[in-house]
Amino acid sequence: MADPLLTLTRAFEAAIAAAFGAEHAATDPMIRRSAHADYQANAAMALGKKLGRPPRVVAEAIKAALRLDDVCSKVEVAGPGFLNLVLRDDYVARELAATAADPRLGVPAARDPETVVIDYSSPNVAKEMHVGHLRSTILGDAIARVLSALGHTVVRQNHVGDWGTPFGMLIEHLIDQEQAGEGDLSASDLTSFYKAARAKFDADPAFAERSRRRVVLLQGGDEPTLGKWKSLVAASMRYFGSVYGRLGVTLTDADVAGESLYNAALPGVASDLEQLGLATVSEGALCVFPPGFTGREDDPLPLIVRKQDGGYGYAATDLAAVRHRVAAIGARRLVYVVGAPQAQHLAMVFAVAKLSGWLAPPARAEHVAFGSVLGPDRKMFKTRGGETVRLVDLVDEADDRAAKVLAEKNPDLDEETRARVAHAVGVGAVKYADLSNDRIKDYVFDWDRMLAFEGNTAPYLMYAHARIRSIFRKTDAKPGDAIAVTTKEERALALTICRFGAAVEEVGDTLCPHKLCAYLYDLASAFTSFYEACPVLKADDDATRASRLSICDLVARVLARGLDLLGIDAPDRM
RNA sequence: GUGCCCGUAGCUCAGUUGGAUAGAGCGGCGGCCUUCUAAGCCGUUGGUCGCAGGUUCGAGUCCUGCCGGGCGCGCCA
CATH class of the missing domain: 3.30.1360.70 (Arginyl tRNA synthetase N-terminal domain)
Known part of the structure; x- marks a missing residue:
């Protein structure tokens, strides 16, 4: 209300x-x-x-x-x-007081809560997390937080790439390393590990042959092979966990539902599709041709469930996952935070899932598609050397750059606080830059712009929050219950505060976090205008002062909560 | 060839699901610190919303056709 x-x-x-x-x-x-x-x-x-x-x-x-x-x-x-x-001014003041008294700050609780599965992040075992995983991870986590705040039951599903032919060479390489006494997987660099395996596979025919045999052993469930595979997966999971920790992403080991989880279900998916009369063998592969999808020459487009060689493709895995999410998890809303280039593939998977009855109303699937992260040259973001950018390096640089700015702007912070704040500002800036753009579009990764304190950036929002907290460090006064709205700045600010719940709800509907960013920027702007025009501690009278303290406190809470829903920390000082 | 996405101020981007005179930030210009963080605020400058039709009281937004750019399109995930 x-x-x-x-x-x-x-x-x-x-x-x-x-x-x-x-x-x-x-x-x-x-x-x-x-x-x-x-x-x-x-x-x-x-x-x-x-x-x-x-x-x-x-x-x-x-x-x-x-x-x-x-x-x-x-x-x-x-x-x-x-x-x-x-x-009426007194009505605005009443509504504001109601918001201040509401622990949810006006965020509505869903009238019809659902179980929502959110598929996001999805890195590959034995590979580095890089910018290619940034948007899925950041967007997915924000969406998970928002839907959860709206009262839905959110089930995170990290669809990690933990299966497939590359594991033959990875396991053989691991065995080689162990025999050479270099088998310290936990400390090794995943990129060099993968590259070394790849290089050996390409250069050494004997190794390549061993790798192929190893794949067969792995798929056959050979225990020693599975053991090696598990240690590879475990090492990667520890690594992913450390990256998520530094990014402030809520994913844990409990959210992992890798491709291998569905292995046992794949033959059933194929045979059920055949029995339903949906799948046919074409050029040796088991395919479904969902209506409405055509390729070159107007040919029907196949969704390949089982390949010529008898192996199952990712389409089979995706279908098994839909089935699992609806039937076993009980999801009514299936959210896929996956890059825009996969739109057609996912549309076909969803179409087949509907045809087969595995995805039936009220359950439905949504592709939360997003564009690419571009470098200054407007091409895919790479390092100067042309390498993909590792997420850990991105976080390191964010920390460094933010620390540098902080040292210059606020030298009074002690060493420990500065490091903590720098991390919040740096990572927050990276995340906010990603979230504040309409997700469907590509965006240019630009350190200077995202770390700027003016415009629609994380530092600007954080600064507004920190200024409010600073006020409360200078007084013993506590925000009271009475709120009055008189000046035009107070009025504009009050009306903006009241929109918070609607902004969060809109993100829940559209799965477009940039709408919450735009709201928070409006709020921070309205606050700074108020802050310039309306003295708080030096207000003309006690009643005004108490009212403005209440407004300030409420703004700080909304800013912090809004940023929290985006996965961003709001430090008390900066 | 075909499908999807994008095209808004010099630059980077919004635009509340079809509403009144299209908004921010940066940049440019001009103001504001004996007062709560000037990392800020206020004012000003700047647009044929890619082009052409159509739908209606009303279109940046919807439909059609072009132009330009990006990404997909049978056994990688």
């Missing part, structure tokens, strides 16, 4: 029903923020058309039926039939 939008919407629905009959009660009043007032209602135009009456007459009728005396100070018809709404 802390969002005036909800109160207004309800009042309009009642007014429309009263003026035009109950059959129009469900008409969306279309209340939006307005440059001409606090809000505007746009329903009269559409309603006028439906009723065959002039929109302005309809608007007047709605206005006459509205009961908003204690909410609005002004309601007027404008233009072709807009209803401009100005809220």
Whole structure:
């Protein structure tokens, strides 16, 4: 109830029903923020058309039926039939106080909570985590946090690449290393490990042959081979865990559901598709041709479930995962945080899952597609040497750069605090840069821009938060219950605060975290304007001071909570 | 060839699901620190929303066709 939008919407629905009959009660009043007032209602135009009456007459009728005396100070018809709404100051203050008293800060609890599976991050065992994993990991984690905050049951699924033909050579290489007494897997560099195995595979035919035999042993369930495989997986999981820890990502070992998890289910997927009459053998491979998908020459496009050689492709694994998530986990919403290039593949998987009945309403799947991270040259982000950028190196550089800026801007921080704050600022900047752009688009990775303290950046939001915390370090006064809204800056700030819940809810619907970023930037901007114009500790009187302290405290809580939902820390000082 | 995505100020990006005069930041120009963090604030400059049609009271937003760029399109994941 802390969002005036909800109160207004309800009042309009009642007014429309009263003026035009109950059959129009469900008409969306279309209340939006307005440059001409606090809000505007746009329903009269559409309603006028439906009723065959002039929109302005309809608007007047709605206005006459509205009961908003204690909410609005002004309601007027404008233009072709807009209803401009100005809220009463005391009403705004009441709503603000209600938000301040609400532990959820206005974030609604889902009326119909669901179990949501979120598939994200998905690095490969025995390989380094690199920028290619950044967006899935960051976006997925933010989405998980937001849906969880909205009251849904979130099940994280880290679909790690822990199976496939490369494991033959990796295991053989591991054996070689152990025999040479170099078998310290935990300390070894994953990149060089993988590259060394790859190099040997390409250069040494005997090694390549051993590797191929090893794949067969692995797939056959040979115990010693499985043991080696498990130690490779375990080493990688420890490594991933350390990267997630440094990034502040919530994924744990308990969330791992790698490709190998579905191995046993793959023959069943294939045979069930055959029995359903969906799959046919084409060029030796078992394929499903879902309607509506064509390739070159208008040929039907196959989803290859089983390859010519009898092995199962990733399509089979993806289908088994859908089945598992719906049937075993009980998911109603399947979210895939996967790059945009895989749109067609996923669309086909979803189509087949629906045809087979494994994905049936109310369960549904959504592809949260995202673009690439680009370098300054607008091509895929690489190091100067043309190598892929490791996530650990990215975090190191973020720490360094943030520490440098911090040392310059605030030399008063002690060493330990500075390191802690630098990490929060550095990693926060990287994450925020990723989250604040519309995910479907590519974006250019630019250290200077993301670490800038002006504009829509993490440091700007954090700075606003830290300034508020600084105020409270300078006083013993506690925020009280009474809030008054008088100046135009207080008013603008108050109305912005009230939108928090709607902003979070919108991210839950659209799975577009940049909408929450845009909101938080609005909030921080509104706060800094207020901060410049309205003295808090030096307010004219005690009542104003207490009220402004309450507003400050509330802004700090919303900023911190909003950033937390994005997976970003908000330090108390910086 | 075909499918999907993108095209908004000099640059980087928003645009509340079709609403009034398209908004921010950077850059440029001009102001504001004896006062809570100036890492900031205020003002100003700057647009044929890729192009052309269409749908309607109303289109940056929806539909069609072009132009330009990116990414997919049978056994890698």
